[in-house]
Amino acid sequence: GEISDIIGMKFDNLLLELNRIYGMCERIRGSPIPVLYTSHASRLLMFYLFFLPIALDAQKVPALLNVIATSFTGFVMLGLDEISHQIEQPFRIIPMHQVACGVARDVADAFVCQPPKLPGFDYEPEEIEYPP
Numbered sequence: 001g002e003i004s005d006i007i008g009m010k011f012d013n014l015l016l017e018l019n020r021i022y023g024m025c026e027r028i029r030g031s032p033i034p035v036l037y038t039s040h041a042s043r044l045l046m047f048y049l050f051f052l053p054i055a056l057d058a059q060k061v062p063a064l065l066n067v068i069a070t071s072f073t074g075f076v077m078l079g080l081d082e083i084s085h086q087i088e089q090p091f092r093i094i095p096m097h098q099v100a101c102g103v104a105r106d107v108a109d110a111f112v113c114q115p116p117k118l119p120g121f122d123y124e125p126e127e128i129e130y131p132p
Contacts, residue, residue, distance in 0.1 A: 038085060045081055049074045 003011070052073060056066045 038088065041084070042081060045077055049077065 049070070053066050053070045056069060057063075061069070
């Protein structure tokens with residue numbers, strides 16, 4: 001059947017919003033994070049972790065506790081540093097092709113048609129009986 005004017009306008013608005021969001025994602029993807037920023041933060045973290053045991057020793061912390069506290073702090077801080085590197089460029093770790101294929105399948109299902117064949121994505125449609 002035909003799509004009413006109201007539904008057509010809503011669909012058009014949703015497509016415009018999707019295009020706007022896609023443009024924002026492209027800008028994020030195309031905006032490189034300066035290498036100096038990440039290297040400076042990593043150097044500062046190493047500096048802190050190097051001097052932490054010396055500072056704890058100056059406070060008369062027992063040697064075993066000093067090693068445990070420094071190791072735990074290093075594990076947590078280096079883990080957060082690694083997470084921050086991955087968050088800076090999210091499109092390197094997010095499987096965007098699979099997400100796009102899933103979106104295409106869902107949109108095709110919404111329009112009750114077969115999705116286009118996409119390279120690298122095997123999709124076997126379910127047999128659906130449509131009303132006449």
